[in-house]
Amino acid sequence: MRNYRYRGISQTGKRVQGEMQASNEQDLEQRLRAINIDLLTFKNKPYKGDRLFKRSKVTRRDIIVVTSQLRQLLKAGVPLMDILDDLRRTYENEAVCEILSSIYKSMEGGESFSLALKNYEAVFGKVYISLVAVGEKTGQLDQVLENLEHTMKWEESLASKAKKVMIYPAIVATVVLAVVVLLMIFVVPELLSFIKEMDGSLGFATVSLIATSHFIREYLIFISLFLAATFYLLKWWLKKSHAFRVKFDRFIFKIYIFGPILLKLKIARFASTLSIMYGAGINFNDSLKLASMVTGNAYLEERVSESRHLIEEGETIYKAFDLSGLLPPLAVRMVKVGEQSGNMDEALRNVSEYYDTEAKDLIEKIEPAIEPILTVVMALMVGWVMMAVLGPVYETISKVP
Template sequence: MPLFRYLSFNRHGKKISGTVDAASLETAKEVLRMQGLLPVELEPAEHSTNTSFFSKLLEVSIPPESVVVLTRQMAVMLKNGIPLLKVIEMLVDQSEGRLRRILIEVKDDVKEGVSFADALEKHHRVFSSVYCQLVRAGEASGKLDIILGRLTGHLERSNAIKKKISKALAYPIFLLSFAVSVIVGIVTFIIPPIADMFIKSNVELPGITKAMLTVSSLFSGYWPVLLVSSIALLIGFIAWKKTAYGQHVIDKIFIKTPIVKKLSKTKAVVQFSQTLGMLLEGGVNLSESLRIVCNVVDNGILKKSLNEARDSIIKEGKIAKHLKETGIFPPIATYMISTGEQSGSLGSMLLSVGKDYEEELTETIDRLIDKIPKVMTFVMAGVVLLIILSIFLPITQMGQIAGI
């Protein structure tokens, strides 16, 4: 989603600057007007000279754990009656490096009369759109300490899930990398000398051996081309994956792949339910909440469905039936959300759904951590067996010809 940098005035004539995520320039204007802002300057953030390339790098590198600690400290200090500006100054004093620089900029903006949410929004690579909107709602309601407390818990749970998923994938990736390296080594350096022996013996080679020799000759004769092509394909795949279409296709594959489909679906349910629930409970209206959720949700199928049905959802005030049509949400989850709609407690019901399925997601990840290495071992054993057969079948034939 493109990012736009803006300069605007609020209803009181106060100058406000920041950034906004939107599909187009017109959409960005609409979003700002919905927030009660009159934009006088609006341009793609990439073309802005106000933020250097190096400062963007500094923002990106701040770990999520630091944001969690920062949010918790703000919540505690505000709860104890310390004024916001004083809280920021205290956080500046105890921070260092990149985070300190960002907090100094936030402090200066707040001193000039910029709202805390708008000051944070300038650093969108550190403080997400969900974070900033919840802070804005907290400022408007006078319950910023409560909102930040809830946000701390939400960030902690999200980070824990990301760590678990990374842990589930780390060992299989290492195992796969090691296996590929060994196989490439065998095919490139061990098989060619044996191949010469087979050719000189005039033995009719089995099909599996011919295939292995073809692969071996490709690796040994064209490895620079293969290396460059592999890197180019990887870069192209990563770029394609970031497009809406690429994300949609990959997520469609994931939800149909037996070993990961439950993980993919449950993760989408948790992310959507917790994010939308937090926003609604924080006082953000349904229209703005949906816009934010459509931007931050990872699952391409869910994102596409929400974008297509957004106008209908806002008009009807009903979301459960649209979630059911995605094929991602289990019947019990859509039933609970529908109950929340009917009772007027959609936000709290979404949080309840998110909590229930978060526990299921944790269990799913634990099962994957146990299952994936076994599957990887089985696959690699099959590949190694093929290599062994491709070598020993011709040797056996040579022995039979020699009368051994």
């Protein structure tokens, strides 16, 4: 079922407008006629997920489970409509049930599976829907769903690894920073007043602690406002300026340690998606365009766009990738071999596997070092505060005859 905005005329001649769910245009007209409204104009209202997601969220795991069940039952010979009917009644997530129910009703109204999915592009994504459409046309929907399931599981594994490495340090750093700020605002001033009363000489550690504590207490509100303003300005600028977004996304890849990991993960995901789409029979340029969407990076999307332009002008695929700077030299050589041998989808799969392995190796090297580094940083912070507070106390006591 789709959501439509409509304008019409009631029996009394009054102009009316509103929203209604219907399978297609004819169904919308019939439904309005049943309530004595003649349809004038209508507009399809695409699904955004807002209303549904407030009740329960559709996660990547949900999409993987649904795809897996569709694939297994299709291979077993169960008709697609029966599978959807069963899933919409039994799936544990209410949001998924409503989506599947809407897709089922749209297909009852005569739409294909891929067309019914299009109303939920925000949930499934263009790549998923395009591949399903190819599977329907070729009669290999179960095989397409199997490829999608494998790819989504792999992507989820990559995302989980990347989050583990990047989020853990961020959480610990935030906690440490919060503890330091609280110490500087509430604890340190009390300790320092005690130290000053002892009339001891103040060393560098104590002077720096006093200065830091004073600065934070005096300017914390201004610092917080500045950081918040910077964050929202950056967010606004990224939305408004495509050129700035491209530069920002390129800068992310240059961040020490984390940048190279992220770049390798993006290349692996891009190459994997491109391999699946091209292998499914989608035109290479169309596959490129759709595969660029999964990167979620404006810089890589621009490089893909430049590659497509070069290919349209007659350049070879590997040369276009090289000239645009889309792929590193090693990946370009792998694509060159695939293009010349006629095994492009296999070559792209090899690129994906290579950079997947590279990213995982980097993560495995970094992961064991994160905790000791953070422990050392915390120890230095605690040591600084202890030296600043206990140093003058010890010096004063040592002067007592």
